Amino acid sequence: MTWLVTGGAGYIGAHVVRALQEAGLPPVVLDDLSSGRREFIPDGVPFVDGTILDRDLVARTIVEHDVDGVIHVAGFKYAGVSVQRPLHTYEQNVEGTRVVLAAMADAGVDKIVFSSSAAVFGTPDVALVTEDTPKAPASPYGESKLIGEWLIRDQGVATAASENPLRHTSLRYFNVVGSGDESVYDVSPHNLFPIVFEKLIAGETPTINGDDYDTPDGTNVRDYVHVADLAAAHVVAARRLAAGETLAPAYNLGSNNGLSVREIMDAMARVTGVDFTPAIGPRRAGDPDRIVATGELAAQDLDWDNRYTVDEMVRSGWDARRAAAA
């Protein structure tokens, strides 16, 4: 029951790999190391160094490692950069997903769990995002993830009456933070946690981008989820698909609970022991006041749970980042 994890050398993929191992489901990783790190892959896990854009390589990997299902995590995740690099973003996230599906069809593999994103919603004007909230992506990145969901859904429809109907689900991540293993951390230069950690390590003051939003303390409210909880939901999804069950086409892995940037900064100071007062900078274009999702459907179907406090999220991320700096 081997699962191919594309992007398994990245922050989230490396956690999914560990969760699969712990659940007794052997993983194989295919990753081009464009943003991932070889050392994030645990010893003993087979690693194929290459791109998901190479259909022969993906198909060969599936056959050589006797793959039963795919957890398709690989992707280009920088929403801001995607505005400047739409062609690259669509190539990696849309063409990449199409090639993975084509290679799966070649090899007769019929299970896929896809890494989607809250970005498919754009800037929703609702207190709590549900799976039915209208999709209005505000960047090429969000668009590419929504098209990825559509590709998978459509391939499911096209194969429904065949010998190998595609069983699938897309998991929409919100703000993924923390670390479930000290040797893996988020290296993104664009996400709040790593940005603040880098500033604190450099002895600099972190900045809040705007404190005049329509929220209780004026700073953006977001939905933070711990990467270990996220990884666990992938294992449940994989198991359910392998058991022949049908899952919803998409789940929002949200926490039902918004935290403001200021609350995160307070937790950063509390946990790291670095006494700082964040600087207040200008707003960033396109940042909505608040995005928080209910994870109810995922709780029902995928045992989705938020087991970590904000301090634990910060603590685990900080410890992993500092271990890497040591």
Ligand SMILES: NC(=O)c1ccc[n+]([C@@H]2O[C@H](COP(=O)([O-])OP(=O)(O)OC[C@H]3O[C@@H](n4cnc5c(N)ncnc54)[C@H](O)[C@@H]3O)[C@@H](O)[C@H]2O)c1
């Ligand atoms: N981190 C978040 O908060 C977040 C939120 C929503 C969605 N996502 C999605 O989750 C996935 C993983 O995100 P992450 O935070 O771990 O990012 P990451 O950049 O750490 O991981 C992406 C991995 O995919 C690999 N990769 C990229 N293009 C590839 C290609 N063409 N062929 C093979 N491998 C390739 C990279 O080398 C890297 O190891 C992405 O698809 C991202 O869009 C992440």
